């Protein structure tokens with residue numbers, strides 16, 4: 762991205778909880794639009810699918826597809842009765858971190874890993890902790906950093 766053009770962001774949202782996903786997306790897009798960034802969003806079933814979706818987008822870019830200056834991962838993981846919470850939480854985070862480091866991605870991680878719905882709502886709501894907006898601002902900050910570093 763040249764310093765004159767607006768950053769273009771890919772939002773990958775896991776709509777496991779539709780209403781909470783709406784809140785995260787509202788916060789993230791409000792932050793992007795406030796910064797003058799453009800964005801597009803794709804949806805995956807759950808947070809485990811977010812890292813491979815980003816990898817697919819990167820592959821498509823290499824094949825002449827859309828260039829994304831940054832990425833935002835949005836989702837909610839709520840602990841249930843089994844170890845699956847740990848798998849979904851830890852593996853989605855590991856996948857995102859592996860991609861971000863290996864591909865030098867400007868990535869904001871807006872995946873909430875919480876114990877219950879009350880904790881989730883406090884974090885997804887744009888008029889509360891607004892973690893969707895925070896993830897968007899993190900991605901934008903990393904784009905600016907990458908520009909400053911010259912790559």
Ligand SMILES: Nc1c(NC[C@H](O)[C@H](O)[C@H](O)CO)[nH]c(=O)[nH]c1=O
Pocket residue numbers: 775777806807808809810836837838839840849
């Ligand atoms: N329990 C939650 C999941 N589980 C689904 C996985 O993310 C994945 O889609 C499935 O294992 C098929 O590969 N996903 C969430 O995003 N949030 C949850 O609370």
Ligand SMILES: CC(=O)[C@@H](O)COP(=O)(O)O
Pocket residue numbers: 838839840841842843844845846847849
């Ligand atoms: C985080 C999850 O995968 C969770 O929703 C699954 O619930 P459970 O552990 O009760 O199967």
